[in-house]
Amino acid sequence: MEGDGAHRGTDAQVVACPDGPFLVRGDVEIVTPDGEPIPRRRSTVALCRCGMSTIKPFCDGTHRLTGFRTD
Amino acid sequence: MRIPESRGAASAALFEVFRSVPGTPEAARARAELESAVDEAIEASSAIVRDEDLQLTLFCMYELAYGGIDGVADLEWDPGLIAVRSGIEAAFEAELRTTVPVPPRPEPNGADLAAALFELTAPTPGPSLSRFVAKQATDEQLHEFLVQRSVYTLKEADPHSWAIPRLRGRAKAALVEIQADEYGGGRPQRIHAEIFARTLRGAGLSDEYGHYVDHVPAITLASLNQMSMFGLHRRLRGAVVGHLAAFEMTSALPNRMFGNGFRRLGYDEDVTWYFDEHVEADAVHEQIAARDLAGGLVDSNPELLDDILFGAAASLVVDGWMAEHILSCWTAGRSSLRVPLVVAA
Structure with missing residues (x-):
């Protein structure tokens, strides 16, 4: 994984954004169900929560078009 | 230059x-x-x-x-x-x-400000520059589009970086987190301005900073000058934060359409990488910018609420005028540039 030293020694954090994605910071590996790593190109990523992203598992902002609500 | x-x-x-x-x-x-x-x-x-x-x-x-x-x-x-x-x-x-019409004032706290910014930047239906680029723009218009963008984008993120030493705590960490990503996370080839330079080269255009200044009209310069003015004055730190928030919050979806426009005319990943990168990056940045940058700043400095809203609204209005100018020229069959572009075949 690229740039994975940046958060060593810090806790990983997942932020549940209201009406939006999960923001993931810190040393977390994202993998497929088979355990294959999914390349993570930036130190903080947003994971799709509405199911409509065209770049899953990452968020592409589509939730803002569909009126996705988290509560 | x-x-x-x-x-x-x-x-x-x-x-x-x-x-x-x-x-x-x-x-x-x-x-x-x-x-x-x-x-x-x-x-x-x-x-x-x-x-x-x-x-x-x-x-x-x-x-x-x-x-x-x-x-x-x-x-x-x-x-x-x-x-x-x-x-x-x-x-x-x-x-x-x-x-610039400033939106209704939310309560001066991070959660309410973030909600107001999401409302202000909600995607709108109807004609837009990004839809035109995706569906209709000619190759010549795509080149113009890159030229119009080049004056700012070859130094993308720089105007907002002036604000870093003017912030503290949550807002500062948020701005640095966004800017570090803009600047490639330590990898020079991933600096967004460098990825855009690759797009220009891939389209046969110059990637030299300021090469196309003579071509772009006042409204394009005004879009960048506004950012520089907000960034260079500590007094306007609320405005530069609002500006960046609105900019990031209206970027992911249009960039997907910009990328689609270039793909439609057969351009490869060297040209479309810039736009595709911004779909993923700005879906992250918009959350950080709304909640931690703008929200963090109003939580620590509630007196800056009005300037944050002003900067956000000014970003949308001035960039909207720039997009309207380009779109109205194109739909009338004219160039949007001050001086027509001569592209080598």
């Missing part, structure tokens, strides 16, 4: 100052001419945001604080030029404060 072509008495006098030897009678004459030409241009201008001469003058003065201008002495902190710049800035800011 080379000294561009002048667009009136003010920019002509500024370039005379740039070219004259400091301390000579010629330099003194050019400085006196600059002061009076700027005063007259401000007095005569009905819309500074669309004034070719004043926007170019302001742009070139700001450039002294960025990459500099070829052959020009160290005039960044020259008191005479700063005084002239302040005069244009005061008129420009006053005009923006009267013409």
Whole structure:
């Protein structure tokens, strides 16, 4: 994984954004169900929560078009 | 960047100052001419945001604080030029404060401000530059689009970085988190401005900073000058934060369409990487910008709420005017550039 030293020694954090994605910071590996790593190109990523992203598992902002609500 | 072509008495006098030897009678004459030409241009201008001469003058003065201008002495902190710049800035800011409609004021806390910013930047249906680029733009128009974007995007993120030492705590960490990503996370080839340079080269355009300044109209320069003005004044730190938040919050979806427009005409990943990168990056940045940057700033400094909203609204309005200009020219079958582009086949 690229740039994975940046958060060593810090806790990983997942932020549940209201009406939006999960923001993931810190040393977390994202993998497929088979355990294959999914390349993570930036130190903080947003994971799709509405199911409509065209770049899953990452968020592409589509939730803002569909009126996705988290509560 | 080379000294561009002048667009009136003010920019002509500024370039005379740039070219004259400091301390000579010629330099003194050019400085006196600059002061009076700027005063007259401000007095005569009905819309500074669309004034070719004043926007170019302001742009070139700001450039002294960025990459500099070829052959020009160290005039960044020259008191005479700063005084002239302040005069244009005061008129420009006053005009923006009267013409930009500011949204309803939320309660001065991070959660309510973030909600208000998401509301303000909600995607709108109907004609837009991004839809036109995705579905209809010709190859020539795509080249124009890149030229229009090049003046800012070859130094993407730089105007907002001026704000970093002016913030503290949550807002500062958020701004640095966004900017670090803009600057490639330590990898020079991933700096967004460098990825855009690759797009320009892939489309057969120059990636030299400022190469197309003579081609772009005042409204394009105004879009960048507004960011520089907000970024370079500590007093306007709320506005620069609001500006970045609105910019990031209206970026992911249009960039997908921009990328689709270039794919439609057969451009490869070298050209589309920039746009695709921004779909993923700005879906992250918009959350951080709304909640931690703008939200963090209002939580620590509630008195900045109005300036944050002003900066956000000004970003959307001025960039909206720029997009309207381009779209209206294209739909009328005209070039959106001041000087037509000649692209080598």
